[in-house]
Amino acid sequence: QVQLQESGPGLVKPSETLSLICTVSGGSISAEYWSWVRQPPGKGLEWIGFIHYRGSTKYNPSLKSRVSISRDTSRNQLSLNLRSVTAADTAVYYCAIAPSTADAFKFWGPGTMVTVSP
Amino acid sequence: QSVLTQPPSVSAAPGQKVTISCSGSSSNIGNQYVSWYQQLPGTAPKLLIYDNTERPSGIPDRFSGSKSGTSATLGITGLQTGDEADYYCGTWDSSLSVVIFGGGTKLTVL
Numbered sequence: 001q002v003q004l005q006e007s008g009p010g011l012v013k014p015s016e017t018l019s020l021i022c023t024v025s026g027g028s029i030s031a032e033y034w035s036w037v038r039q040p041p042g043k044g045l046e047w048i049g050f051i052h053y054r055g056s057t058k059y060n061p062s063l064k065s066r067v068s069i070s071r072d073t074s075r076n077q078l079s080l081n082l083r084s085v086t087a088a089d090t091a092v093y094y095c096a097i098a099p100s101t102a103d104a105f106k107f108w109g110p111g112t113m114v115t116v117s118p
Numbered sequence: 119q120s121v122l123t124q125p126p127s128v129s130a131a132p133g134q135k136v137t138i139s140c141s142g143s144s145s146n147i148g149n150q151y152v153s154w155y156q157q158l159p160g161t162a163p164k165l166l167i168y169d170n171t172e173r174p175s176g177i178p179d180r181f182s183g184s185k186s187g188t189s190a191t192l193g194i195t196g197l198q199t200g201d202e203a204d205y206y207c208g209t210w211d212s213s214l215s216v217v218i219f220g221g222g223t224k225l226t227v228l
Binding site for chain 1: 120143150151152153155162163164165168169174202208209210214215216217218219221222226
């Protein structure tokens, strides 16, 4: 049974960089799109971006200047870096994997809450 | 303000049927596949429908998806109290080059 698990600091100071890792365990996943999605408290889902299995990346234009996503296939890990954070970046962050269609996220991590506060 | 429009809430009695709509445009729903997600309180979203009408293994056939033009619909029959959740539609927007989600619909089973 494939499982995803996000990890990283739960508290980040304003203007600093939010860094998260998603570790895939329980087997390998043959999938095209490896994404991060976030959800501010009490609000809806926002796609952050993906890295395609061939290595190309696509980011939400609203975050493009601050975000980078990478993947370490040898460690089965997906990473997210979000620079210059503000309180508006406070959210639950999910890693999500779509096997074939970019928006069809079949596998999700449980999510990790990140608060941006001094 | 989401690019995809969903009703904020719907409700129905146990055993009944409910539909949740998702309205978009030609740059998203009109020319792309649609997915649907169920999010129970405090948990990650779960894929219910992908490619407009397909169910992943393990999703009961009480859940169905359809698409017509620039709108999509999620149908749930035989409602159960355990179906109370937030439901989101999602798709790719070719003009914005982003994955987009609807604002979510809260289902209450009365």
